[in-house]
Amino acid sequence: MDLKKFSEILKKYNNGSFRGSKRKLAKELGCTEGAISNFFYERAKPSEEMLNRMAKVLNVKITELQKIFNVSDLNICSEKNDNIINENNIYKERNKLLEEKVAFLEKQVKFLEEQVSFYKQRL
Secondary structure (H helix, E strand, O other): OOHHHHHHHHHHHOOOOOOOHHHHHHHHHOOOHHHHHHHHOOOOOOOHHHHHHHHHHHOOOHHHHHHHOOOOHHHHHHHHHHHHHHHHHHHHHHHHHHHHHHHHHHHHHHHHHHHHHHHHHHO
16 A cells, blocks of 8 residues: 555645644545544545545545555456345346236136126126
């Protein structure tokens, strides 16, 4: 991690002062100061979502943060793929439920058609 570069970004973000910058950033990101410290001291890497939020708040490009935190596009792509797979599974489950509903409704239509036919014969 490029600690110096991240420190410079934090100072700029906090009006030239490093002191209190992690606390201010954490507050704006909706996370703990400990989480920011974990990123800062390389005990954890920020997620794609966190990188996006940090980029917006700090007014820097996400690619700059990726370089600072040594987060490659592959890691982010992997997370995106996981999200896409999860969304795919949700859509498959919804599709299955909709197919079951359609089958049920088709049976109801068939039943109603038989009833109509029955009552027409009685007339």
